[in-house]
Amino acid sequence: MEPRHHISEEVLFSYAAGHTSHAFEVVLASHLTLCPVCRERMAQHEAIAGQLMEHEQPVAVNEDSLDCIFAQIAEAGPIAKAPKSRPSGRELSDVPGPLAQLLPHSDLKSLPWQSMVPGVKQFDLTPEGGSDQTLKLLKIAPGTTIPQHTHNGSELTLILHGSYTDEMGRFKRGDIATLDSEVSHQPIADSDEDCICLIAVDGNLKFKGLLPRLLQPIIGL
Amino acid sequence: MLHGNIVVTEKARMPGHPAADPDFAADMQSVAQSQDRDAFARLFQHFAPRIKAFLLKQGASLAQAEELMQETMVTIWQKAHQFDPAKARASTWIFTIARNRRIDRLRKQARADVDLTDPALVPDPLEDGEAVVARSEDRERISAAMRDLSHEQLQVIKLCYYSDMSHSEIANQLDIPIGTVKSRIRLAIARIKAALEDA
Numbered sequence A: 001m002e003p004r005h006h007i008s009e010e011v012l013f014s015y016a017a018g019h020t021s022h023a024f025e026v027v028l029a030s031h032l033t034l035c036p037v038c039r040e041r042m043a044q045h046e047a048i049a050g051q052l053m054e055h056e057q058p059v060a061v062n063e064d065s066l067d068c069i070f071a072q073i074a075e076a077g078p079i080a081k082a083p084k085s086r087p088s089g090r091e092l093s094d095v096p097g098p099l100a101q102l103l104p105h106s107d108l109k110s111l112p113w114q115s116m117v118p119g120v121k122q123f124d125l126t127p128e129g130g131s132d133q134t135l136k137l138l139k140i141a142p143g144t145t146i147p148q149h150t151h152n153g154s155e156l157t158l159i160l161h162g163s164y165t166d167e168m169g170r171f172k173r174g175d176i177a178t179l180d181s182e183v184s185h186q187p188i189a190d191s192d193e194d195c196i197c198l199i200a201v202d203g204n205l206k207f208k209g210l211l212p213r214l215l216q217p218i219i220g221l
Numbered sequence B: 001m002l003h004g005n006i007v008v009t010e011k012a013r014m015p016g017h018p019a020a021d022p023d024f025a026a027d028m029q030s031v032a033q034s035q036d037r038d039a040f041a042r043l044f045q046h047f048a049p050r051i052k053a054f055l056l057k058q059g060a061s062l063a064q065a066e067e068l069m070q071e072t073m074v075t076i077w078q079k080a081h082q083f084d085p086a087k088a089r090a091s092t093w094i095f096t097i098a099r100n101r102r103i104d105r106l107r108k109q110a111r112a113d114v115d116l117t118d119p120a121l122v123p124d125p126l127e128d129g130e131a132v133v134a135r136s137e138d139r140e141r142i143s144a145a146m147r148d149l150s151h152e153q154l155q156v157i158k159l160c161y162y163s164d165m166s167h168s169e170i171a172n173q174l175d176i177p178i179g180t181v182k183s184r185i186r187l188a189i190a191r192i193k194a195a196l197e198d199a
C-alpha cells in the first residue's frame, strides 16, 4: 500500500540537488523505497537538475582532460558489472535497505533497544562526527503519548511499524512527517502494536509545559 | 593517445552526429555495449564543459571542478550499462553521477539512495506500454517547460539546486520576502507539472 504522507517539496528539492545531511538522506531514501509516488517526483526533480546542467554555459576543460580520463579508465581496469540479483540473506526483510545497512541485523524488534522513559525506547544510529545531525530509531509502546513539543531546526520522521496520530493526522508504515519550529505536536501511539519510527533531526526538541521540560534531558530527541 | 580535443571536435561535427541523437542515448549505449571510445568522446565533448560549469556554480574551485568532472566522466564509462534510456535522459543520469561524486568528496558517508532491487521496495504500480511512452514524453515536456519559466522563477530554482541555502537564506540573498521565494518555487514547479498534465 502506498503511503499517504509524503516528502515536502522543499526537502525533496534539496535531496535531489544533493544538499541534505546523511541522516536526512537515510530517512528520505527509506521513504522512497516504500513510496512509488515520491520516486516519480524525485525523478522529475532530477530531470529538472539535469536540464539546468545541460543549459549551463560550457566552461573550458583542461587540454589533456580526455587523455587523463582514458588513463584513469585504463588504470581502473575492467569494469565489474554489479550483479542484478538481490543480495542474499535479506530476502525476508521489510526494513528499507538504506536503513538496513546501518543495523546489526534486520529484525527491528530484537535490536538492543535502550529505555528512555516508560513506554519509549531508542536505538541510536547517529554517525560518528555527525555533530549537528541525529539519526535514531524510536520504539513507542501502544497508548504512549509523547508530550506536546516543537522542534529546533527540522526533523523527519518515517513510520516503519505500527502507527501514531497527532494534530496532522494518522501516520502508518511508509508515511513521513516533516516537522520544524513552526509545528507543535503531541503524537500518540494509537494501535495495539509498538510504533517504530526512524527519526533524523538537526537540533533538539523544545518541550512546552513543565513536565515535558523535565523530560527533555531524558528523552533528548 | 589519439583522442585530442581537436579530433573530437571534428568527429562531433560529422553528419549523423550529434544532431541525430540530441539526448545522447545511442552514444551511452555504444559505450555500455562495446566500450566505444568515439561515442564516449562525443559524450565528453558535450557534457564535460557543462558538468564543470555546474560544479563551479556549486562553489568548487577550478581545480576541484576539473577533477570532479574527470571522476564523473570515468564513472560514466564504468556505469554506462546501468543507464536506462526508458527511465531517464542522459543529462538526468549524468547529473546524478556528478552530484554523487561531489557528495563523496565532501564527506565520509556515501549518499544514501534507493536500491531498485531492495527486497523491501514497494514496486511502481504496473504500467502498460502506453504509460511507459508517456513517461519518456514527460522528460521532453520538462525541458520545454523549463524554457518557458520567467527569469525570476529560473533564478530561485537555480539557487535551490546550486547552493545549499534554505528558502530564507535565498530570500536574504535576493533581498525579497521569503513568501516570494516560496511562491516563485511553487509557481515554477506548478508550471512544469502543468506541462506534464496537459498531455
Ligand SMILES: [Zn+2]
Pocket (backbone or CB within 6 Å): A003, A005, A006, A007, A031, A035, A037, A038, A039
Ligand atoms: Zn511519498
